[in-house]
Every structure is written in C-alpha cells, then in structure tokens.
Amino acid sequence: MRNPPARYLQTLQEHFATAPTWFSSSDGMDTLNARVPATGASLTTNQDGKGTAFQRWFHFKEAFSPSFVTAAIDSLGYRPTHIVDPFGGSGTSAITAQLLSIDATTVEVNPFLADVIKAKVSQLSAEKLRHAAVGFQASLSGTRSNILRLSHLPPTFIEGPDKPRWIFPLTVARQLSRYLTCIDQIVDAGIQRFFKVVLGAVLVECSNIYVNGKGRRYRRAWQENQPTPEKLDALFALQFNTSFEDVLRFEGRPRSRINVIHGDSRIALAQISEPIDLAVFSPPYPNTFDYTDIYNVELWVLGYISSSADNARLRKETLRSHVQISRPYDAPKKSSPLLSRTLDALKHQQSQLWDASIPAMVGAYFRDLEIVLEESQRLLAPSGKVMMVVGDSRYADVRIEVANVIGEIATDMGFGSVTVREVRQMRSSAQQGGRLLLAESIVELRS
Ligand SMILES: C[S@@+](CC[C@H](N)C(=O)[O-])C[C@H]1O[C@@H](n2cnc3c(N)ncnc32)[C@H](O)[C@@H]1O
Missing domain, CATH: 3.40.50.150 (Vaccinia Virus protein VP39)
Known part of the structure; x- marks a missing residue:
C-alpha cells in the first residue's frame, strides 16, 4: 500500500517537491501546455493556502480539516x-x-x-485519467465553440451588447462551451465527473467576480482586467495536475x-x-x-x-x-x-x-x-x-x-x-x- 493509514495526515501534508504533471507536452500534441509551466514549483505556488491533499481539489472555505x-x-x-x-x-x-x-x-x-x-x-485509475487527459486535449483543439451550450445561463453571466456587467467575457464563455462539449463526450462517468470538478474549481477565478460570505462581488477594475481563454486553459491544466497528483499518490489507498x-x-x-x-x-x-x-x-x-x-x-x-x-x-x-x-x-x-x-x-x-x-x-x-x-x-x-x-x-x-x-x-x-x-x-x- 502506497500510504498506510497511520501515515495519512503526515503524507497529506507533505507533497512531492516536484509533482508529476499529466497535462504535459511530452507528446508535443497539445496547445494547452505551451501556456502551462510543467514544473513542481508552479504547482507549489498554486497550492498556497490549500496545501492538503484532496482539500485542494476545490477551494471550500467552510471545510473542517x-x-x-x-x-x-x-x-x-x-x-x-x-x-x-x-x-x-x-x-x-x-x-x-x-x-x-x-x-x-x-x-x-x-x-x-x-x-x-x-x-x-471514487476509484479512479491514474492511468485511465492520464489517457483521458491526452484525449481531452486533442478533442478540445478539434472542437468549435458553441455559445448555445450556455444558453441556460441567467443574463448576467455572459458579456452582451447592452449589459452593464457580466461574469464571463464572451471569449471565455466561448472557451467554456468547448470545455463543456468535450466533457459531455467523456464516456466514463467517474472520469467525466473528475473533469467537471476540475473545471468547477477554476470557474470563479476565471471570471470578473469573487465570492465571499456576502455573495458575489465584482473585482476591482474588472473591466480593465478581464480573464482570457488562455487564463482558463492555464488554470484548468494546473488544477487538473494538482488533483491528478492526489489520485496518483493515493491510488493504492484502502x-x-x-x-x-x-x-x-x-x-x-x-x-x-x-x-x-x-x-x-x-x-x-x-x-x-x-x-x-x-x-x-x-x-x-x-x-x-x-x-x-x-x-x-x-x-x-x-x-x-x-x-x-x-x-x-x-x-x-x-x-x-x-x-x-x-x-x-x-x-x-x-x-x-x-x-x-x-x-x-x-x-x-x-x-x-x-x-x-x-x-x-x-x-x-x-x-x-x-x-x-x-x-x-x-x-x-x-x-x-x-x-x-x-x-x-x-x-x-x-x-x-x-x-x-x-x-x-x-x-x-x-x-x-x-x-x-x-x-x-x-x-x-x-x-
Ligand atoms: C459547513 S458545510 C460542511 C463542510 C464539511 N464539513 C467539509 O469539511 O467540507 C455545510 C454543508 O451543508 C450542506 N447542506 C445544507 N443544507 C443541507 C441539507 N439539508 N442536507 C444536506 N446538506 C446540506 C451545504 O451545502 C454545505 O456544503
């Protein structure tokens, strides 16, 4: 067993200095990785404030430890x-x-x-997830955006001509529609859920708002600092790698x-x-x-x-x-x-x-x-x-x-x-x- 239960807390808190990175460009086929630093250091930076395995899959302020x-x-x-x-x-x-x-x-x-x-x-296989990541990158580059995929959203969500404010710029919404289409196509329910959770973990960071106990607030000077599709790609890949690391590391758990x-x-x-x-x-x-x-x-x-x-x-x-x-x-x-x-x-x-x-x-x-x-x-x-x-x-x-x-x-x-x-x-x-x-x-x- 990779992590005997007795050492659980200790191992949760001691991450690899350099994490394995599965959104990697080793096969040279993806466009995402050009924007994603594949070093342990950048992953470590992403772990700031959420340094515990599994807790870092989604920032949940109200969690206990x-x-x-x-x-x-x-x-x-x-x-x-x-x-x-x-x-x-x-x-x-x-x-x-x-x-x-x-x-x-x-x-x-x-x-x-x-x-x-x-x-x-869930019992995710790291190997299957790695394959899915490669397939996902390929399918993403061959998928056209389809804003209708987001037509169910309330009007404040996506930038539009007469709107004073919006949560996502149109460019990011288009990119999101591509992610959602590709996630829909994943056949294995467990793997599809993993991708959904990864995307969920980066949504607010890729938007014009932040959320606290009082609800939604627009970021300061949000009009000048709007997120881009590249930011979405980079954050998604980083989050994927972070969560993947825990799947791999704790694959042999009870x-x-x-x-x-x-x-x-x-x-x-x-x-x-x-x-x-x-x-x-x-x-x-x-x-x-x-x-x-x-x-x-x-x-x-x-x-x-x-x-x-x-x-x-x-x-x-x-x-x-x-x-x-x-x-x-x-x-x-x-x-x-x-x-x-x-x-x-x-x-x-x-x-x-x-x-x-x-x-x-x-x-x-x-x-x-x-x-x-x-x-x-x-x-x-x-x-x-x-x-x-x-x-x-x-x-x-x-x-x-x-x-x-x-x-x-x-x-x-x-x-x-x-x-x-x-x-x-x-x-x-x-x-x-x-x-x-x-x-x-x-x-x-x-x-
Ligand atoms: C304080 S949080 C729990 C945090 C959790 N201990 C952790 O470490 O992540 C309370 C949770 O209760 C959930 N909740 C609220 N009403 C509920 C209900 N009727 N049934 C089940 N869950 C509910 C909320 O969605 C929220 O996720």
Whole structure:
C-alpha cells in the first residue's frame, strides 16, 4: 500500500517537491501546455493556502480539516466501523474515513459539492485519467465553440451588447462551451465527473467576480482586467495536475465503503439502517448565508441547475439557515429554555431586524438540527457519539448561542452525556462592528 493509514495526515501534508504533471507536452500534441509551466514549483505556488491533499481539489472555505475528523475518531477510544456526515460539503469526513479504511456515509444537498465528494472517493485509475487527459486535449483543439451550450445561463453571466456587467467575457464563455462539449463526450462517468470538478474549481477565478460570505462581488477594475481563454486553459491544466497528483499518490489507498448520498439530510438520513459509531459534521450556521448563492456559478455553468425553478428547489432543500425564500417555519419539538428566551428577545427587537422572518427562521433552524439529531440517535451504536461543530450568530444584538441551545435540546431528547467546548471566536459581521463576538464550539453527545 502506497500510504498506510497511520501515515495519512503526515503524507497529506507533505507533497512531492516536484509533482508529476499529466497535462504535459511530452507528446508535443497539445496547445494547452505551451501556456502551462510543467514544473513542481508552479504547482507549489498554486497550492498556497490549500496545501492538503484532496482539500485542494476545490477551494471550500467552510471545510473542517482532516485532523478534526481523525481527532473525533480517536476520541471514540475504539476503531469505528461506520461513520456518518449529514453535511458533506467538500467531503473531508468521507475522504478521511476512506484513507483510514473506515466505512462512511455522507449526505450533501448541493449537486456540485456531492460530485466533488464522489470524485474524491471514487476509484479512479491514474492511468485511465492520464489517457483521458491526452484525449481531452486533442478533442478540445478539434472542437468549435458553441455559445448555445450556455444558453441556460441567467443574463448576467455572459458579456452582451447592452449589459452593464457580466461574469464571463464572451471569449471565455466561448472557451467554456468547448470545455463543456468535450466533457459531455467523456464516456466514463467517474472520469467525466473528475473533469467537471476540475473545471468547477477554476470557474470563479476565471471570471470578473469573487465570492465571499456576502455573495458575489465584482473585482476591482474588472473591466480593465478581464480573464482570457488562455487564463482558463492555464488554470484548468494546473488544477487538473494538482488533483491528478492526489489520485496518483493515493491510488493504492484502502477501499472502504463510502456511500455518498446526494440529497437533503433531513430526509435522506432515514434511508440509513446500518448503525454508526460516529456522526461527525458541521451544519450551515444560522447566519442567513445560503450555500446555493455561494456556489451558484459552478451550479449554473456546469448545468446542475438550468432554471430559476431549479435554483429555488435547491434553496428549499437546504437547511433553514437563511431567509432567501419563504417556506414554512416550525420550531423544535423538544424544550430549550435558552431558545425560548432568544426567540423572545428577537421578537422584541423585530423592528431592528433586516428581515421579519429571522426569528421564525432561527426556530426552524433548530428544528432541522433536531431532525438530524433524531436520526443520529436512532443510528448511534451504544458506545458511539455525535461530534458537531457549530457557530453562533447575532441579530440586532441578540446572540444565538447555537451550541448551548443544541445542548438543551439534546438533553431533552435523552442524550445521556452532553459536552460543549468553545474552540474559537469568530469575527461578527461588519454591521456588528466586526468584533470577535461569536463562538464556534464542538458539541459532543453520547447516548
Ligand atoms: C459547513 S458545510 C460542511 C463542510 C464539511 N464539513 C467539509 O469539511 O467540507 C455545510 C454543508 O451543508 C450542506 N447542506 C445544507 N443544507 C443541507 C441539507 N439539508 N442536507 C444536506 N446538506 C446540506 C451545504 O451545502 C454545505 O456544503
């Protein structure tokens, strides 16, 4: 085995000084490589800020680290056989479990992110991927652009005569259409998914926008500094090589059973019947941050959503941590005196809230987490536990103490041991003065 599980974290963090490069010009046939430095140094530069294997396949700011997952596993005091993550995100728990040879189930509602996870844990052959890269380069140079391939995109996406702003210049959109056509032609579903994820990883960097917790913003002086098709080619090839390196390096990893469910964990967890030793997860925080917005460019361009109805459907399937669409709000069934006081305080400040449904949303947020905890409790082996990372929020000076509320609900649900540990202080929003006011905590529950 190339990487024994015991050395997993160490090897994840120590990359080759010089990486193998499969988008190489060794056969002299591709046009891409003329623009792509095939040296380890340039790949290393690309790894800045994302130096961990697999984590670097897609920049997912909200991910926890593999060491959190291994620490949670270690803290069980025995080797688990099955772990679950109901909020898979970029797949940190799934890939960590796989590398440790532990079976895992993960649920992720966002179809692009579900594909990121599947790509990471699927048994891709490096040799097949290398062949596919060569074929892809050849097919790309023989494929004409077809802007109709992107006709499903909202008007703001592509440059046009009467538009004041656009996410992609027409030249880049044309090049994207060629990539998408060539990806469509890949027959092997696993390889096709890998290429899609690589393209998804470079889309925002090849656009006129950046995305942060407040949504989309146009880059400063974007009109003068628009991306080019050459930039897309270079970034795609670099990202391909980076992700490929992990496939190659960890090709001999253990193959435990990793079940990736694309769906809403409030419903999907009910499908699981195999007991779990650990539920380890970080749900969205109740800060009105909607992941559907944050990963919107990837969802639209890669065709995971192709209408505003699709967009609204996805929003409805996400946890009630935001107020972008109206939907019914119900409160948790179990009691939390702290939650009741918090909701009263929010109602008292109603006129200060930027959206009238915030108090109801906060209640419903805890109902959603309660559903996930009910399912975890049903599945939990007698010696198992739940480890969740949660963060507080604040509206009009009312603090939503998520960990403490969860602690009360879990106690009322019958969890025998409830521990809350604050791990970090998060900066509150600029509107709140950007002070360090919000706690991020680990909630640990045992039967
Ligand atoms: C904080 S992130 C999880 C990050 C993950 N721990 C990692 O390391 O990548 C929360 C995730 O929950 C997902 N999510 C939101 N609502 C969901 C739902 N109802 N069912 C499943 N996943 C959901 C979001 O799309 C997001 O990817």
